[in-house]
Amino acid sequence: MNTESNQIKPNHIAIVMDGNGRWAKKRNMPRVAGHRAGVKALRKLIEHAVKIKLKAMTVYAFSRENWQRPEKEVGLLMDLFMTALQSEVKDLHKNNVRLKFIGDKAAFSDKLQVAIADSESLTASNSGLSLNVAANYSGRWDITQALQSIGQELEAKTINAKDIDESLINGKLSLANNDEPDLFIRTGGEQRISNYLLWQIAYTELYFTDTLWPDFDSVQLDGAIEWFSSRQRRFGKTSEQIEQGNI
Ligand code: IPE
Ligand code: IPE
Ligand code: MG
Secondary structure: OOOOOOOOOOOEEEEEOOOHHHHHHHOOOOHHHHHHHHHHHHHHHHHHHHHOOOOEEEEEEEEHHHHHOOHHHHHHHHHHHHHHHHHHHHHHHHOOOEEEEEOOHHHOOHHHHHHHHHHHHHHOOOOOOEEEEEEEEOHHHHHHHHHHHHHHHHHOOOOOHHHOOHHHHHHHOOOOOOOOOOEEEEOOOOOOOOOOOOOOOOOOEEEEOOOOHHHOOHHHHHHHHHHHHOOOOOOOOOHHHHHOOOO
């Protein structure tokens, strides 16, 4: 399915890739098999995002709260990040994708931190899809680290309290260099944010689907984009104002 050229398309899609465990359970497979299938689904969606010339995609791979899962699952997820990164980074680079990890990277093993840094620097000057992977991410952590940075500037007296405005805060957040997501997608049937991009989704359109992440494919992504195109984004104004082109 092709979205028509006169339809408004999202520039930046944020995705909560949820439902891997249930996908595996339904098949009597271990949870890690669901995570592996989830990586495959992501790979295909990235290819599709490149094809449709999406500007940015931010995917939730691991939340700060996910450390509370059984040690074995966390360990297998870390191994999976490492192997996926090692096997995919060349192709991503070839496809002109700029890769960035958002979240508290210091918690990862040295080896993983090096692989992350290498993948980011290899792809830093690419001009195609901006792919942000949220790993050890939490929206509250993001706001907290921004406030710490502002606090340091206050202490150093390089800024005054009255200099703190939305644009200063925004500039300190993980996605400072991206437009705000205009479409948020959560697979797996839950209708919650789970501490994802709290500040950045103030006016994002929210799309929830029961499809489990490993089954979410390009047709479903196109469906979500089509749904987005049918939304009237008012940003606090009235429908009449929007219809009169007073945007
Ligand atoms: C999302 O799938 C992947 C991660 C959180 C790492 P889940 O593992 O949460 O899958 P369900 O929700 O248990 O089905
Ligand atoms: C959110 O999914 C995090 C990721 C998809 C990485 P969870 O499965 O951790 O969310 P909750 O616990 O159901 O809210
Ligand atoms: Mg889940």
